[in-house]
Amino acid sequence: MIRFDNVSVTYRGGVKALRGLDLTVEEGEFVVIVGLSGAGKSTLLRALNGLVPATEGSITVNETEVVGASAAKLREIRSKIGMIFQTFNLVHRTTVLNNVLMGRLSAVPAWRSTFGLWPEKDREKAMQSLERVGIVEKAYVRASDLSGGQQQRVGIARALAQDPLIMLADEPVAALDPITSRQVMTDLQRINEDLGITTLVNLHFLDLAREYGKRLIGLREGELVFDGDIADVTDETFQQIYGRSITEEDLLTTETRND
Amino acid sequence: MLATIPSKPQNKRLRWLLAAILLAGAVWSIMGLEVTLARLLNAPSDAWNILHRMIPPAFGEVHQRGVVEKVFESVYIAWIGTVIGAVVSLPLAFLAAMNVSPRWIRVPIRQIFNVVRAVPELIMAVIFIPITGLGPWAGGLAIGIHSVGTLGKWAYEAIEDSDDGPVEAVESCGGAWISEMRWGVLPQVMPTITSYWLFRFEINVRASAVLGMIGAGGVGSELVSQLQFRNFPEVGAVLIITIAMVLTVDTLSGMVRRRIISGSEPTKDRNQEAVIDLTGIRTR
Amino acid sequence: MTEISNSRPVRPRPKLRTFLVAAFLIVFTVFSARKVGFSFSTFWEMWSNPLWEKFWPVPWEWIFDRHNVVDPLLETFQIAIISTLIGCSLALPISFAISSLTTPNRPTYFVTKAVMNIVRAIPDLFWAKLLVTAIGIGAFAGSWALSIFSLAVMVKLFSETIDGADPRPLEAARAAGGRHAPSVSTGVFPTVFPAYVAYALYVFELNIRASIVLGLVGAGGIGRVVEAQRQYFRFDRVLGVLLIIFVIVLVIEQVSVALRKRLI
Incomplete structure (x- = not known):
């Protein structure tokens, strides 16, 4: 269970990215977070695994406090939280398998991973993760030789290799074309359903949010302005979250708007 | 209001100032160096005279004196110096890069690089020769230490230019600092840094040739002794052999550098960019 | 997928x-x-090694005596200034001659380029030693050596910049019926001039570093003090001179970097 209790994040320079956020996510939920850029979506996810330190309040992941945790404690918390990124964040000049093995870093002694002496069971784990996203064929290919969609699948496999309890996805499809976007979202949905991994996804395409989400969270200027079942969401809800009317740019495909 | 003054006239004033400084500097230098018209006019003919006497080069004689050995000794000195520089500078560069290292550790290490870089190899060899004795080891050590400074600086700049994304990914997986460096940064920067090492090797070959002139091993000693006895055909041969060595190393090393770099970014001629970077003129 | x-x-x-x-x-x-x-x-x-003790203490009163260090140091600057001026001004026409963009004809291109490559392949102190033998010990030979070497370095850097310049203004000037030299000076020169100044500053920096060590082979400047004192085994004085050199190199580099930043 994830619990945000009155969490605020103020960046150096005084920008307030989150203001007094309260939020509880139960195990196995699939939560989609929407909001304009700058509304605090990325900060919310990064505060959860401590990449961005919360300046106020308390964040607990399965009863473990994230705010103010020591470096070692943070690494332990992060080892159970997978994260995938808008820009994939792969190391281009090494193999797909090495990229996925990075998900095992917290489980392998540093001297072994540093020299690339990964234990056989961790290699096996990485291979299984690649199989789950259907890209094991490319295990020994250099990451830079893959297409965008394939790279994001490697990103998902890397997170899966962590054996995570929680999966954070920060705009996972913003850099992808519509068809690939749906495939990646389907992957995330399947992983959530098959493995019961709690999933939080930032999206800026509202139609994708409606299509894949179960629970919707709306952020506006760092504050929680909507939290509810996706079934209750109407165009007015989105307008309320965005503070403006919905345009075509907020949708992945214009056709879905009409159905 | 100061901020509204357009920058152009100010720039122009700076240029005039520079021009005046240049002129004054030129006059001062010419007076100080006692450049007279007679000396100026005689110099080319004196130089030509020597060049003339170098032909034909006496390859046989210098070969008998073991010039080939000396040439290879220069290459060995340059190589050992480069290896020392590379091995020592690589870990230090990670501790000196702004994006991956805290301030209290990066500032002193950068100072070490700056200090080491500011001492020319020759001066360093002058210090080491009384300690190590005349010979190639003084040269290898001088080149090695100087290379730590330059290679360290270039390497930490490469690290600072690297993409933060993979580092963030390793961090989010719960990896330690060493893992962030090994898997997040190293694969990104290794091609660039390797090409810097090779580039430094090319520079070091020239430096080690020069070091021989003060007794730190290599082909320079041969040039000095032949010039001392004014054996100009032998001097010509040594010069040609040195040119051949330098050009061969440049060509081979350049080929390898281009191969290493070609895999990383196809957009620009990274090789030329590297040269410009290395000469300290960063255009990006 | x-x-x-x-x-x-x-x-x-x-x-x-x-x-x-x-x-x-x-x-x-x-x-x-x-x-x-x-x-x-x-x-x-x-x-x-016990010899390290001979480097200490530094005899500062000897170092700060005008004739011992300051005069040779000024000579070092003079060598660097004059050779930068000579090298860089000669480099201007030669660079245009060997850039593939602006070369007047192919034979000029190949011959000049080959000569420049050979000049650059001979290390700067080799030039100094050769010229000391040819025209006598002292700063005059050193200035010649550095002029030649900095010419070659400058030509390499600057001609490559001209290679990368935008060819369209040149085409326009030629299309307007311009002859070769005026077309180049109006069409290409303004775009590459800032780079020229930046390289010149860089070459000056190189020449300062080189002129410091020239004296080790008898070509004038502060290096001759180092050479003389090490012959007398006065390593304490050597270390003192070295510290002075060290400070100067650091200052020159900082100034040069700051100036280049302003110019580009």
Whole structure:
């Protein structure tokens, strides 16, 4: 269970990215977070695994406090939280398998991973993760030789290799074309359903949010302005979250708007 | 209001100032160096005279004196110096890069690089020769230490230019600092840094040739002794052999550098960019 | 993705070439180390050499005596200034001659480029030693040597910049019926001039560094003090001069970097 209790994040320079956020996510939920850029979506996810330190309040992941945790404690918390990124964040000049093995870093002694002496069971784990996203064929290919969609699948496999309890996805499809976007979202949905991994996804395409989400969270200027079942969401809800009317740019495909 | 003054006239004033400084500097230098018209006019003919006497080069004689050995000794000195520089500078560069290292550790290490870089190899060899004795080891050590400074600086700049994304990914997986460096940064920067090492090797070959002139091993000693006895055909041969060595190393090393770099970014001629970077003129 | 069959690939075997290259590098390094006389024991022993004590204390009153250090130091600057001016002004026409964009004709291009490559392949102190033999010991020979060498370096840097310049203004000037030299000076020169100034500053920096050591081969400047004092085994004075040199190199570099930033 994830619990945000009155969490605020103020960046150096005084920008307030989150203001007094309260939020509880139960195990196995699939939560989609929407909001304009700058509304605090990325900060919310990064505060959860401590990449961005919360300046106020308390964040607990399965009863473990994230705010103010020591470096070692943070690494332990992060080892159970997978994260995938808008820009994939792969190391281009090494193999797909090495990229996925990075998900095992917290489980392998540093001297072994540093020299690339990964234990056989961790290699096996990485291979299984690649199989789950259907890209094991490319295990020994250099990451830079893959297409965008394939790279994001490697990103998902890397997170899966962590054996995570929680999966954070920060705009996972913003850099992808519509068809690939749906495939990646389907992957995330399947992983959530098959493995019961709690999933939080930032999206800026509202139609994708409606299509894949179960629970919707709306952020506006760092504050929680909507939290509810996706079934209750109407165009007015989105307008309320965005503070403006919905345009075509907020949708992945214009056709879905009409159905 | 100061901020509204357009920058152009100010720039122009700076240029005039520079021009005046240049002129004054030129006059001062010419007076100080006692450049007279007679000396100026005689110099080319004196130089030509020597060049003339170098032909034909006496390859046989210098070969008998073991010039080939000396040439290879220069290459060995340059190589050992480069290896020392590379091995020592690589870990230090990670501790000196702004994006991956805290301030209290990066500032002193950068100072070490700056200090080491500011001492020319020759001066360093002058210090080491009384300690190590005349010979190639003084040269290898001088080149090695100087290379730590330059290679360290270039390497930490490469690290600072690297993409933060993979580092963030390793961090989010719960990896330690060493893992962030090994898997997040190293694969990104290794091609660039390797090409810097090779580039430094090319520079070091020239430096080690020069070091021989003060007794730190290599082909320079041969040039000095032949010039001392004014054996100009032998001097010509040594010069040609040195040119051949330098050009061969440049060509081979350049080929390898281009191969290493070609895999990383196809957009620009990274090789030329590297040269410009290395000469300290960063255009990006 | 559907186009990828989901079966595990065979782990590729490490390439033979990788092993060969690695083996060659290791063997070459070990071989070089032995030839150069490197061993870890000599490395550690040298720090406990009693001779180090001869470097200390630095005789500051000797260092700050005008004739001992200041005059040779001024000579160093004079050599650097004059050779930068000569080298860089000669480099201007030559660079345009050997850039593929602006060369007047092919023979000029090839001959000049070959000569410049050879000039650059001879290290700067070799030039100094040769010219000392040819025209006598002193700063005059040193200035010649550095002029020649900085000419070659400047030509290399600047001609490559001209190669990369936008060819369209040149085409326009030629299309308007301009002759070669005026077309180049109006069409290309303004775009590459800032780079020229920046390179000139860089070459000046190089020349300062080089002119410091010229004296070691008898070509004038502060290096001759180092050379003379090391002949007398006065390593304390050598260290003092070295510290002065060190400060100057640091200051020059900072100034040069700051100026280049303003100019580009």
